[in-house]
Structure formats: C-alpha cells, structure tokens
Amino acid sequence: MVKKVQQIPLKTAKRAKQVLKYISRLNAFIYHISNGQLSNKWAGKYPIMILTVKGKKTGKKRHIPLIKVLKDNQPILVASLGGMPMNPDWFYSVSANPNVEIQIGASKAKYTARRLSKSEKVSVWPVVCSHFPDYQVYQDRTTRDIPVFLCEGKKITQDWKDWIELNRSRGCDRDELYAILLDEGFDTKEIGREMSRVIEVGFSESPKLFLPNAQKVDSDLVDELYTLPDFLNPTECDQMVEIIQSKSYPSTVVSDYGDKVDENYRTSSTCDLGVLDDPFVADIDRRICAIMGINPSYSEIIQGQIYEIGQEFKVHTDTFEGPAFEEHAKEQGQRTYTFMIYLNDVEEGGETEFPELNLVLKPKKGMAVIWNDLNEDGSINYSTAHHAHPVKKGQKVVITKWFRSKGAGEAFTKEPGEYLPNYTKIGFKKDKLDAQLFKKIEDYYAANEKNKKSERVEGGYIETLDSKESGSDLIDLPDKLKKEIHKSLRTPLQKWSHCKLTPTFVYGIRVYKSGTTLVPHRDRLTTHIVSAIINVGQNVEEEWPLVIEDNYYRDHHVLLKPGEVIYYESARLTHGRPQPLKGKFFANIFCHFMPKDSKQITKHK
Known part of the structure; x- marks a missing residue:
C-alpha cells in the first residue's frame, strides 16, 4: 500500500513561502559574494546553483538559490517550492523573461529557459530526482504539476x-x-x-584580387593584370589634373645598383599628392585601397605624373633591387601591386606598353590599370616591365599608387560580401513603386500604426542617442501583402540585375525614431544579395539620406520620398544612415532576393 503524502494547507504554505523568500535572499547573497564557496549546499548535502532572472513586475534582477540539477551540462530549474500548492514567484518571472543567468561556483553563464512539456518532463524526471530525491515527495504532496525548465544555450542566428x-x-x-x-x-x-x-x-597568403567592373588581361606571364574603365568620372579626373599641375616637380629615377641614370630615361613631372592636406585627394586614395582590399599601411602615398610632348619613362619595372632595395624597401618591403589611372585622353602617343606581354594600352580618361609586380613565390616578375611612350601631341596626366609587402595589421581588408560578383555597373538605382501597391501599403500602415512593436535588430546596426531605448519599431505585414511586394519588385529587379531572382525576405514596416542612426554595413550573404528599400512615410526636419558606396567605392547620398524605391546590391555595398534622424519618424520596407543560379553568387577566391 502506497503511503499518502499529506498536502500543505494554503494558509500554512503562504506563511512558509514568505519565510523561504528571506532565507533564499540571504543564501543567494552569501553564495554570490563568496563565488560559491559558502552557502553552497542545501541541508549540507545537496549542491545548489543561483538563478538570476528579471522580475516579472519590477524588471529588477532577482537571485534565487535552487538545487543544482544538470542534464548534459544544461541546468534544469524545478519550480517545486517544497510541494506547496502554489508556484514560486520566480516561475512567473522566468516564464515572462526566459533569458536567465546561472551561477555554479564562480562560473556564470547565460541561457534561455524553456518550459518542458508534460512528455518531456516525464523523460527528464528521473534525472531530476537523481539529484534530489525529495522532488518526488514534493510532487506527491501537491495537486499541481511541478513545472520544469531546461536552460539552453542561445543559438547563434x-x-x-x-x-x-x-x-x-x-x-x-x-x-x-x-x-x-x-x-x-x-x-x-x-x-x-x-x-x-x-x-x-595575411599578405603571404594573398588572395586573388576581385575588382568589380574590371577586365582581366589573359596572360601566362602575368597572373594579375586588369583594366578598369571609369574608375574616376570626368569631373574627378579634371579636378585631380588641376591639383597635379599646380604642385608638380621634375620626376626622379632610382638606380638599382648605383649606376648613373640617363637623364632622358624619365622626363615627366611628379606631384606628391599624398602629402597634400586635401580631402578630395584623400578620398581617391581611400577608394583605391578599398577596391584593392588592401590595408592603407601597406601602401605608398599617391603620386601624380605629367608627361608633356616628347616626355616618356623608358622600359622599367616598379620594384626595387640591389642597393635600391636596402634604401627604399627595407622598412616597407617590396612593391607588390601598381594602381595607375589615366586622367585624360591623349591626342597622340603616351601609350603604356608591356613588351613581354605584347600589350599596348592607349590612355583613356578615368581608366585604371592594375597589375601584380611579383610572381606567386614573391620574386620580381620581369614580365611586368613597361614603357610610358613619348607623348606626341597634347599632354598625358596619370596618378599612381604602389602597394608594399609590409604594413601594420592584416594586409587584406575586404569583407566576404565584397567578393560577390557585381551584377550592375554602379550597384544601385532609384525607381518608383507601383502606385496601386503603394496605396495598399499606405493604407495598411495608417490602419496598423498603433500596433507597432519595439524592435531589437541583431548585430547592433541600429543605434540611438539613448542606448537603453530601441531605435526603431516594427509593424508586421500579412503574408499576402509580403508576397505582393515580392511579386511586384521581382521583374524590375531581374531586369536591372540581369539575373533570375528567388524571393527570400520581406520584413515588416520599420519605423526609425528620432535620433536614430543606421550603422553602415553590408547585408546577409546567404539571402540579402539583391534588395530594395521602399520608403513608406516620413516626418523629418532635415533630409535623412541613405549613404551608399557604389561599385567604385564612391559615396552617394540618396534621398527617398514616400512611394520611391532604391534597388541595390545589398550584400556587396556598404550602406547606412550615419547621421542621427532629425524628425519624428522615417518608415521603410526592406525586400530581399538572391540569384536563382548558384554560380551567380559564387565568391571570387
């Protein structure tokens, strides 16, 4: 015959609960300050652990000592309260705020507490009672089903x-x-x-360059040689020419072995652009480093050269040898890459010839030429020797930047998204959303504006002046409207990106608050590759531009009005709103796609 366990009367249980509360607080305090060295066992026999959870009503942290129960090193929380007829207060706090902390000894770890179903509890109950046999006595003592929580480590999204x-x-x-x-x-x-x-x-493990919009020159003698049309636009070229012409001096030549240099070997003029305190020059320098994906400390200052009629630079490599290496490369290392940009169209002459490659390049305004000066083993590649032919008519102006093998920190700086192929030349385009669809979105926004919920964006990209407050709210969209948005944008995005697209995500309406900034970032590699932003509404005191880099790493400030949309290569291009929002709100919808053909999302290695 099974002995019946007497239930605890409710009145007695309430008094006992109050006494236990004060004892528990003292126990938790001593455990905490002693790093689990004191007050660490129940009845001097059973080890305990400390649960920390935010109170359901107050939001303040509460510390509760519990019997230490583990399953596969995962803490288990048992809301027994000695078999009393009511649940302990911490049960309601954990149910409301499942993100908890468990201290065992001096060690603390954060978990998500998940209440087990009845069937799950049945399977884990023997483990629970093996740690503290009286748990079965407590269960027999009460009519309530004692709740059990499993503490699980948070999964990385x-x-x-x-x-x-x-x-x-x-x-x-x-x-x-x-x-x-x-x-x-x-x-x-x-x-x-x-x-x-x-x-x-590291630099010794140099990845192959990926230069969007560049054309690779096929050669068995040089592994990396590219032409990149339109790296600088005509206005940028003209501005750079004006600066170089005002600050130039006669060019010099380094003799590798100390021999006397033919004074006619190099007859151009040079301008050390990198020493000028000029924001425009500094931005061009930044863009060169960015498109190369190389840490600026692994480079020389940017230089400008002017070739007048009859001036040239005879066949040479850009590297250092012999005594010249000791003098010019001992600290910074050997030159690794050359990045040269033509700033004007030359009327006649001025070609760049690579004799070993049987390649002659005619200067074209804004076009960059990039090559690797070294072989894979780090030795000088003499096939990169080149000749700046004499100018026969007009003038030739170029800028050159050389990269080195030594610098501070990691040499290569590109993020994974930058190795994705570019689908368009520039990388973004403004358009207008279908008027009927926008009217549906506007109506839904107006009807559900009061239903917005505070949003926490993982990764910390949304920041606010008050770090305790969320910088944005979210209004959920019904699936039908999400599908309609995807369907409407798919065709124009496919036409713009030149590839077939698979819909991935449409988020709700994100409503940015006053003082919010969106940290410049690139989107998710797996699903957010070709995307669109729809402006739903705004109430601003000043324009709040989207700052986006194009595929030439040039910054643009794009303004959107309600009903307008921007298409953009979201995993490739840095984009954000770094200026704090001045106004009441700014509401957007984000719509994402990925190419159907996996070959079109293969990263360059």
Whole structure:
C-alpha cells in the first residue's frame, strides 16, 4: 500500500513561502559574494546553483538559490517550492523573461529557459530526482504539476554569424569578440564552432584580387593584370589634373645598383599628392585601397605624373633591387601591386606598353590599370616591365599608387560580401513603386500604426542617442501583402540585375525614431544579395539620406520620398544612415532576393 503524502494547507504554505523568500535572499547573497564557496549546499548535502532572472513586475534582477540539477551540462530549474500548492514567484518571472543567468561556483553563464512539456518532463524526471530525491515527495504532496525548465544555450542566428565573419575580416580581436558573444548568452560550443570558421588572411597568403567592373588581361606571364574603365568620372579626373599641375616637380629615377641614370630615361613631372592636406585627394586614395582590399599601411602615398610632348619613362619595372632595395624597401618591403589611372585622353602617343606581354594600352580618361609586380613565390616578375611612350601631341596626366609587402595589421581588408560578383555597373538605382501597391501599403500602415512593436535588430546596426531605448519599431505585414511586394519588385529587379531572382525576405514596416542612426554595413550573404528599400512615410526636419558606396567605392547620398524605391546590391555595398534622424519618424520596407543560379553568387577566391 502506497503511503499518502499529506498536502500543505494554503494558509500554512503562504506563511512558509514568505519565510523561504528571506532565507533564499540571504543564501543567494552569501553564495554570490563568496563565488560559491559558502552557502553552497542545501541541508549540507545537496549542491545548489543561483538563478538570476528579471522580475516579472519590477524588471529588477532577482537571485534565487535552487538545487543544482544538470542534464548534459544544461541546468534544469524545478519550480517545486517544497510541494506547496502554489508556484514560486520566480516561475512567473522566468516564464515572462526566459533569458536567465546561472551561477555554479564562480562560473556564470547565460541561457534561455524553456518550459518542458508534460512528455518531456516525464523523460527528464528521473534525472531530476537523481539529484534530489525529495522532488518526488514534493510532487506527491501537491495537486499541481511541478513545472520544469531546461536552460539552453542561445543559438547563434545568421545575423550574428554574419557579424562574426564581418568583424574577423576587419581584424578585430578574437578574445573581445568571444567575450561579446558570451555576454550575449550564446552557447560556448556554438561560439567556438563559428569562430573557427573564420579564416585569417595575411599578405603571404594573398588572395586573388576581385575588382568589380574590371577586365582581366589573359596572360601566362602575368597572373594579375586588369583594366578598369571609369574608375574616376570626368569631373574627378579634371579636378585631380588641376591639383597635379599646380604642385608638380621634375620626376626622379632610382638606380638599382648605383649606376648613373640617363637623364632622358624619365622626363615627366611628379606631384606628391599624398602629402597634400586635401580631402578630395584623400578620398581617391581611400577608394583605391578599398577596391584593392588592401590595408592603407601597406601602401605608398599617391603620386601624380605629367608627361608633356616628347616626355616618356623608358622600359622599367616598379620594384626595387640591389642597393635600391636596402634604401627604399627595407622598412616597407617590396612593391607588390601598381594602381595607375589615366586622367585624360591623349591626342597622340603616351601609350603604356608591356613588351613581354605584347600589350599596348592607349590612355583613356578615368581608366585604371592594375597589375601584380611579383610572381606567386614573391620574386620580381620581369614580365611586368613597361614603357610610358613619348607623348606626341597634347599632354598625358596619370596618378599612381604602389602597394608594399609590409604594413601594420592584416594586409587584406575586404569583407566576404565584397567578393560577390557585381551584377550592375554602379550597384544601385532609384525607381518608383507601383502606385496601386503603394496605396495598399499606405493604407495598411495608417490602419496598423498603433500596433507597432519595439524592435531589437541583431548585430547592433541600429543605434540611438539613448542606448537603453530601441531605435526603431516594427509593424508586421500579412503574408499576402509580403508576397505582393515580392511579386511586384521581382521583374524590375531581374531586369536591372540581369539575373533570375528567388524571393527570400520581406520584413515588416520599420519605423526609425528620432535620433536614430543606421550603422553602415553590408547585408546577409546567404539571402540579402539583391534588395530594395521602399520608403513608406516620413516626418523629418532635415533630409535623412541613405549613404551608399557604389561599385567604385564612391559615396552617394540618396534621398527617398514616400512611394520611391532604391534597388541595390545589398550584400556587396556598404550602406547606412550615419547621421542621427532629425524628425519624428522615417518608415521603410526592406525586400530581399538572391540569384536563382548558384554560380551567380559564387565568391571570387
């Protein structure tokens, strides 16, 4: 015959609950300040752990000692309250705020507490009672089904995976990233797995360049030689020519072995653009480094050269040898890449010839020529020797930037998204949304504006002056309207991007608040590749531009009005709104696609 356990009367239970509350607070306090060295066992026998959770009503942190129960190193929370007829207060707090912290000894970790179903509880109950047999006594003592929670490590979402990849590619400290992820409550095994996927790149492990819009010159003698039309636009070229002409001096030649140099070997004029305190020059320098994907510390200052009629630079390589290497390359290392831009169309002459390659390039305004000066083993590639032919008519003006093998930090700086192929020349385009569809969106926005919910965007891209407040709200869209948006935008985006697209995501209406900034970033590699932003509405005191880099790494400030849309290569191009919003609100919808053909999203290696 089974002995019947007597139930605790409600009045007695309420008094006992109050006493236990004060005892628990003292127990948790002593455990906490002693790092689990004191008050660490129940009845002097059973180890305990400390649960920290935000109170359901107050939002303040509460610390509760519980019997330490683990299953596969995952804490289990048992809301027994000694078998009393009511649930403990922490049960309601955990149910409302499942993001908890568990302290075992001096070690603390964050988890998400998930209440187990009845069938799950049945399977785990023997484990629970093996840690503390009286739990079965407590269950027999009460008519309520004692709730049980399993504490699970937070899973790393795709947004956070992209964040890890982005910051590792930027050279951020691995330990700092690990600490941030741990503080966010992610499972340690998950963190380790994701961090190990990131490959660090040094100059000795040089990746192949990927230069959007560039044309590779096929040659067995030179692995990397490209032409890049329109890197600078006509206005930029003219402005640069004006600066060079006002600051130039006769060019010099470095003799590799100390021999006397023929004074007619190089007869151009030079301008050290990099020493000028000029924001325009500095931005062109930045763009060159950015499109190359090389840390600026691995480069020389940008230079300008002017060739008048009859002036030339005879056949030479851009590298250093012999005593010249000791003098000019000992600290910064050998020259690795050359980046040259023609700033004007030459009437006659002035070609750049690579004799070993049987290649002659005619100057074209705005076109860049880029080549690797070295072989794969780091030795000088003499096939890159080139001749700046004499100008026969008119004038030739170029700018040149050389990269070196030594610098500070990681040499290669491109983020994974920058190795995606570019689908369009510029990378973005403004358009207007279908008027009937926009009317539906406007009507839905007006009818549901009061239903917006505070939004927390993973990755921390939305910032606000008050760090405690969310910078944006979100209004959910019905699936039917989402599908209609995808259907409406798919055709124009396919025509613009020149590829067939698969719809991936349409988010709700994001409503940015006053003082908010959107940190410049690239979107998710796996699904947010070709995208659109629809402006739904705005109430601003000043224009709030989308700052976006094009495929030439040139910044643009794009303004959208309600009903207007911007198409953009969202995983490739940096985009954001770095200026704080001045006004009441700014509402957008984001619509994302990816190419159907996997070959069209293959990263360049």
